[in-house]
Structure formats: C-alpha cells, structure tokens
Amino acid sequence: xxxxxxxxxxxxxxxxxxxxxxxxxxxxxxxxxxxxxxxxxxxxxxxxxxxxxxxxxxxxxxxxxxxxxxxxxxxxxxxxxxxxxxxxxxxxxxxxxxxxxxxxxxxxxxxxxxxxxxxxxxxxxxxxxxxxxxxxxxxxxxxxxxxxxxxxxxxxxxxxxxxxxxxxxxxxxxxxxxxxxxxxxxxxxxxxxxxxxxxxxxxxxxxxxxxxxxxxxxxxxxxxxxxxxxxxxxxxxxxxxxxxxxxxxxxxxxxxxxxxxxxxxxxxxxxxxxxxxxxxxxxxxxxxxxxxxxxxxxxxxxxxxxxxxxxxxxxxxxxxxxxxxxxxxxxxxxxxxxxxxxxxxxxxxxxxxxxxx
Amino acid sequence: xxxxxxxxxxxxxxxxxxxxxxxxxxxxxxxxxxxxxxxxxxxxxxxxxxxxxxxxxxxxxxxxxxxxxxxxxxxxxxxxxxxxxxxxxxxxxxxxxxxxxxxxxxxxxxxxxxxxxxxxxxxxxxxxxxxxxxxxxxxxxxxxxxxxxxxxxxxxxxxxxxxxxxxxxxxxxxxxxxxxxxxxxxxxxxxxxxxxxxxxxxxxxxxxxxxxxxxxxxxxxxxxxxxxxxxxxxxxxxxxxxxxxxxxxxxxxxxxxxxxxxxxxxxxxxxxxxxxxxxxxxxxxxxxxxxxxxxxxxxxxxxxxxxxxxxxxxxxxxxxxxxxxxx
Numbered sequence: 001x002x003x004x005x006x007x008x009x010x011x012x013x014x015x016x017x018x019x020x021x022x023x024x025x026x027x028x029x030x031x032x033x034x035x036x037x038x039x040x041x042x043x044x045x046x047x048x049x050x051x052x053x054x055x056x057x058x059x060x061x062x063x064x065x066x067x068x069x070x071x072x073x074x075x076x077x078x079x080x081x082x083x084x085x086x087x088x089x090x091x092x093x094x095x096x097x098x099x100x101x102x103x104x105x106x107x108x109x110x111x112x113x114x115x116x117x118x119x120x121x122x123x124x125x126x127x128x129x130x131x132x133x134x135x136x137x138x139x140x141x142x143x144x145x146x147x148x149x150x151x152x153x154x155x156x157x158x159x160x161x162x163x164x165x166x167x168x169x170x171x172x173x174x175x176x177x178x179x180x181x182x183x184x185x186x187x188x189x190x191x192x193x194x195x196x197x198x199x200x201x202x203x204x205x206x207x208x209x210x211x212x213x214x215x216x217x218x219x220x221x222x223x224x225x226x227x228x229x230x231x232x233x234x235x236x237x238x239x240x241x242x243x244x245x246x247x248x249x250x251x252x253x254x255x256x257x258x259x260x261x262x263x264x265x266x267x268x269x270x271x272x273x274x275x276x277x278x279x280x281x282x283x284x285x286x287x288x289x290x291x292x293x294x295x296x297x298x299x300x301x302x303x304x305x306x307x308x309x310x311x312x313x314x315x316x317x318x319x320x321x322x323x324x325x326x327x328x329x330x331x332x333x334x335x336x337x338x339x340x341x342x343x344x345x346x347x348x349x350x351x352x353x354x355x356x357x
Numbered sequence: 358x359x360x361x362x363x364x365x366x367x368x369x370x371x372x373x374x375x376x377x378x379x380x381x382x383x384x385x386x387x388x389x390x391x392x393x394x395x396x397x398x399x400x401x402x403x404x405x406x407x408x409x410x411x412x413x414x415x416x417x418x419x420x421x422x423x424x425x426x427x428x429x430x431x432x433x434x435x436x437x438x439x440x441x442x443x444x445x446x447x448x449x450x451x452x453x454x455x456x457x458x459x460x461x462x463x464x465x466x467x468x469x470x471x472x473x474x475x476x477x478x479x480x481x482x483x484x485x486x487x488x489x490x491x492x493x494x495x496x497x498x499x500x501x502x503x504x505x506x507x508x509x510x511x512x513x514x515x516x517x518x519x520x521x522x523x524x525x526x527x528x529x530x531x532x533x534x535x536x537x538x539x540x541x542x543x544x545x546x547x548x549x550x551x552x553x554x555x556x557x558x559x560x561x562x563x564x565x566x567x568x569x570x571x572x573x574x575x576x577x578x579x580x581x582x583x584x585x586x587x588x589x590x591x592x593x594x595x596x597x598x599x600x601x602x603x604x605x606x607x608x609x610x611x612x613x614x615x616x617x618x619x620x621x622x623x624x625x626x627x628x629x630x631x632x633x634x635x636x637x638x639x640x641x642x643x644x645x646x647x648x649x650x651x652x653x654x655x656x657x658x659x660x661x662x663x664x665x666x667x668x669x670x671x672x673x674x675x676x677x678x679x680x681x682x683x684x
Contacts, residue, residue, distance in 0.1 A: 188664065
C-alpha cells in the first residue's frame with residue numbers, strides 16, 4: 001500500500017508526461033508482487049527440503065540428490081521416497097489447491113469469511129467421502145468423485161441463496177454454518193456405524209492428514225492442480241469487475257453468470273480433489289486469502305494465496321510431525337488450532353465497511 | 358394461544374412421547390407386556406430388561422430436552438440474537454473438550470465429574486464467545502456470534518482430535534458420547550446431576566421478567582428498576598449450568614435449543630415468561646420424539662438422538678436465518 005501511495009504522489013507532482021508517471025505508479029505494486037512471490041517460493045522450497053530431509057530420520061542433502069538420481073541408499077531411500085517426500089509434495093499440492101480456492105471464493109463473494117471451509121463446501125466433500133469410505137468401502141478415484149458430488153451439492157445450495165447480487169451476505173455465511181453443522185452430524189453418525197478401525201482411519205482422515213499419501217494420489221492431485229489452477233488464475237483476474245455490480249460488469253463485456261459459474265466449478269473441483277486425498281485440512285482456504293491480500297494489497301491475489309496455502313500446510317505438517325515426539329498428529333489439528341484464533345481476530349478487526357448486507 | 362392451552366398441549370405431547378418411547382423400538386413388545394413391567398407385575402426377564410432400558414433413555418431424554426430447550430430460550434433472550442443456542446455458540450463443544458481432557462488426563466469416570474468438567478468448559482467458551490461478539494459491530498452480532506461459535510467448535514474439535522488420535526481407548530468410548538445419545542445411559546445419572554438441573558431450571562425459569570426487560574434495551578431496563586448486571590448474570594448462569602449438565606449427561610445435542618423456543622414463539626408470541634415455561638415442556642417431548650425417530654428410521658441399527666436433532670434442526674436454522682432482518 002505504501003509503495004502504491006508513494007507512486008501516486010510522484011504521479012501527482014512529477015513534471016513527466018502522465019503516461020510515464022502512470023507506468024511508474026504501476027511498477028511499485030508489480031515489483032512488490034514479484035518480490036512477494038519470490039520470497040514465498042524460496043520459503044516453500046526451504047520448507048519442503050526441511051520436511052523431506054529433517055524428519056525423525058535425517059537425510060543429508062547430497063544423499064537426497066543421489067537418491068533422486070536413482071542410487072539406492074538402504075534406509076534413507078525408503079524414508080525419503082515412501083514417507084517424507086510424498087508428504088511434502090502432497091502438502092504443497094493440497095495446500096495450493098485449498099489456498100487458491102479459498103482466495104478465489106473470498107474475492108468472488110466479496111467477503112473474507114466466504115471461504116469454502118467456512119461455507120461448508122469442504123464439509124460437504126468430507127461427508128460424501130466418509131459415506132463412500134464407510135458405507136461403500138470405496139478407495140481411490142470413486143472417493144474423489146463422491147467428494148466432488150458432495151462439494152457441488154453444498155455449493156449449489158449456497159449460491160442459490162445468494163440470489164441476484166452475488167456478494168456473500170451474512171445470511172449466506174450463516175446458512176453455510178447451518179449446513180456444515182447438519183453435515184457434521186451425518187459424519188458423526190457414519191463414524192458411529194463404522195467399526196473402530198474404520199472409524200479411527202476416518203477420524204485421522206477427517207482431521208486432515210498426510211500420513212499415508214501414495215504417489216498415485218500425488219499424480220492425481222498434480223493433474224487436478226495443473227489443469228484447474230491456471231484456469232482459476234485466469235478467471236480470477238476478471239473478478240474485480242464484479243465488484244462494480246452485475247449490470248455494470250455486463251456492460252463492460254463480462255459474462256457475469258458464466259464467470260461466476262466458472263470460478264465456482266473450478267474452486268469446487270480443487271477443494272473436492274484435495275479433500276478426497278488429505279481430508280478437510282481445517283482453515284487453510286480461509287487463512288490464505290487474507291494473508292495473501294495483506295502481502296499484495298489491491299489485487300485479487302489468488303496465485304499468492306495458493307503459495308501461502310502451500311507454505312502453511314507444509315509448515316503445519318512439519319510442526320504436527322515433530323510437536324509430540326513419537327506420535328504423528330494429523331496436520332489438520334495444527335491448522336485448526338492456528339486458524340481458530342485467526343478467525344476470532346478477524347471478527348474483532350472486521351470493520352463496518354465489510355459486506356454484511 | 359392462551360398459556361393454559363399451550364401448557365396442556367405440551368403436557369399431552371410429553372405424555373404421548375413417553376408412551377410411544379416405551380412401546381416403540383427395535384425389539385417388538387406387546388403393549389400388555391410393557392404395561393406389566395412398568396406396573397411391577399410378573400414378566401419375562403428379557404422383556405423386563407428391554408423395557409428398563411427404554412425407561413432409562415426416556416428419562417434421560419426428558420431431562421436433557423428440558424435443559425437444552427430452556428438454555429436456548431434464555432440465551433436467545435439474553436443475547437437478543439435469534440440464532441443463539443448452546444450448540445451453535447460452541448458451548449457444547451467447549452464442554453465436550455473439557456470432558457475429553459478430563460477423561461484422558463484426570464481419569465474422570467463419574468457423571469458428576471463430567472458435569473464439573475463440562476461446566477468449566479462451557480463457562481470458558483461462553484465468556485470467550487460473548488466477549489468476541491461484543492467487540493464486533495452490533496449489526497453483525499448474529500454472524501459474529503455464529504462464527505465465534507464455529508471457530509471455538511473447530512478449535513475444540515482439533516484439540517479433541519489431537520487427544521483421541523493418540524489414544525484408541527478414549528476414542529472408542531468418546532465417539533459414542535460425542536454424537537449426543539440418550540441411549541445406554543443409566544437413569545440414575547439424572548439423580549446424580551439433579552441438583553445442577555434444578556438450580557439451572559430455577560434460574561432460567563425465573564429469568565422471564567429480566568429477559569423481557571433486556572429486550573427493551575439495557576437503559577430502559579435500568580430505568581424500569583431492573584438490576585441489569587445481576588439479573589443477567591443469574592440468567593446466564595442458569596443457561597450455562599443447564600447446557601453443561603445436559604452435555605455431561607447425553608453428549609452434545611445441538612439445535613434443540615434453537616428449534617423449540619422458535620416453535621414456541623411462533624405459537625405464543627414473544628413474552629419470555631411464557632416462552633420459557635412452554636419451552637421447558639416442549640423440549641423434553643422433542644428430544645424423546647427425536648430418539649424414537651432414531652430408533653425406527655434405520656433398523657436394525659439406531660440413529661442417535663443428537664444426530665436426528667441436528668438433521669431436523671439445520672433446516673430450521675436456515676429458515677430462521679432467512680427471516681432475520683438487517684443482514
């Protein structure tokens with residue numbers, strides 16, 4: 001913000017032609033954005049290395065390079081390739097999906113509370129996935145499809161509530177909370193029906209866990225991310241126009257309905273795919289958007305939100321794995337414990353300028 | 358609707374609920390047999406055991422339903438917030454977390470211990486949610502309150518998850534407790550916690566005039582001679598006591614405290630004195646009916662009363678929210 005203001009003041013007092021002043025004013029935020037993205041990428045790479053190499057079993061960096069090059073080092077190879085590296089990679093992929101989805105929803109619905117996890121979309125995906133796990137005994141792709149169906153159902157119900165004007169009202173958030181509470185009861189019923197072993201698996205998954213990620217799942221998530229994230233980035237660039245109101249946006253040549261449906265479908269796809277593999281990692285979508293907006297103010301920062309999401313999940317997974325020696329806590333326990341105070345703090349600092357009608 | 362008619366109707370509902378609860382279940386029993394067991398006549402021991410279990414769960418359902426409905430009615434009046442309810446405000450989750458921590462780290466086993474732990478958890482959450490709501494702008498109070506509750510719920514669930522994932526034994530007993538069930542509990546527990554229930558009920562039922570004054574705004578209430586802070590504190594204490602005791606007895610049962618007072622208000626109008634009394638009668642009937650529905654909906658297994666209440670209650674919350682103005 002300060003850079004942008006500085007640029008604007010320069011534009012006002014400078015004797016240079018307006019065109020040049022304008023481009024200079026634009027350069028500040030752009031440079032800041034590049035800097036933020038660079039720092040986040042470095043942080044992410046660093047965290048992934050820490051997560052992959054410095055677990056309970058430490059692996060030196062040269063060893064890791066040799067293992068990736070194909071050399072087999074007894075012990076280290078197994079730990080790296082079957083445990084820590086898949087977890088780190090999956091944390092990045094799922095975190096990016098949750099972060100981008102949350103950021104995009106918050107921009108589209110013009111409400112910082114309107115992330116898929118608060119609105120119950122994630123719970124819808126979980127309920128359907130648990131039903132597939134417990135009642136159908138399904139694994140793999142069918143669970144993803146079930147999660148997708150659940151997420152689509154909740155999103156359709158909620159956006160039906162939004163009606164004409166498109167911003168997430170307090171009413172819509174409350175309806176989401178109600179839906180989430182009802183679906184949570186369904187999940188708990190499914191847990192009670194299941195055998196203790198199934199139920200414990202489901203509980204670990206429900207808390208959001210990277211404990212048993214396979215390379216097949218990573219490949220599936222990678223495909224989803226590779227297809228949907230670029231689409232979401234392109235679409236979200238047009239979202240600020242919606243802030244002018246639907247009529248004005250339509251007059252400016254934006255297909256309002258098509259844009260909204262496109263973003264929703266992309267978000268739901270990302271959330272459902274990530275949830276089906278790692279479970280509803282609490283609050284990642286909700287947290288990433290506001291953090292990203294604070295880092296790069298003024299523009300819909302869906303890409304930055306994706307990076308933030310990835311950083312948060314990798315860091316939380318490392319914390320979860322090392323916080324209590326001897327036990328591997330699910331990553332969602334850490335993000336949940338982090339996220340709740342942030343919601344509370346956001347509620348406190350929510351000014352009356354927020355959308356609440 | 359006149360109060361007497363409402364109370365009479367409520368009493369009739371309770372009687373009907375109790376009767377149905379004794380007669381209906383996974384195990385089919387002849388009404389004559391049930392009557393014989395209840396009146397102490399000679400009966401087959403198997404049938405007697407089934408009927409005794411039904412009597413227990415009916416009694417627990419009555420106690421829990423009354424407590425939660427009253428608690429919800431008081432909370433809605435006190436906060437002047439139509440969606441205030443022990444489940445949505447996270448009070449139940451706070452109580453559940455405290456009970457889990459108590460079971461895991463202090464080795465609690467008795468229901469009285471549960472009540473004390475639940476009480477501590479509920480009070481902490483109530484203070485937290487209320488202070489957070491006060492910090493947000495007044496016009497957004499319902500949203501802030503629901504979100505503060507949701508955040509507390511999420512935090513509590515994470516911590517409960519963290520405790521339970523590391524301990525299979527606690528998890529197995531807790532997963533049946535946390536869905537909110539009136540089955541498989543000993544009715545003697547109602548007697549153990551009776552002092553808490555009675556105290557809470559007295560505080561809540563006498564809160565009617567306070568709540569009516571609060572509805573006019575604090576300044577006017579003070580002008581009418583109310584000692585606002587004291588009476589509010591007493592009413593809140595009653596609501597918290599009832600919510601904590603109900604949670605300790607049956608696990609977190611959500612939405613009853615929302616549905617019942619709204620139903621009663623739709624029939625009787627907004628006078629809190631009437632709403633409180635009638636809620637205390639309708640609530641027990643609601644929970645017992647929810648338990649009956651849970652018994653017959655998916656034979657041969659049962660759906661716990663708390664789950665039935667949530668599934669019935671979520672649409673009611675949506676309806677209530679749609680009618681709230683100014684959001």
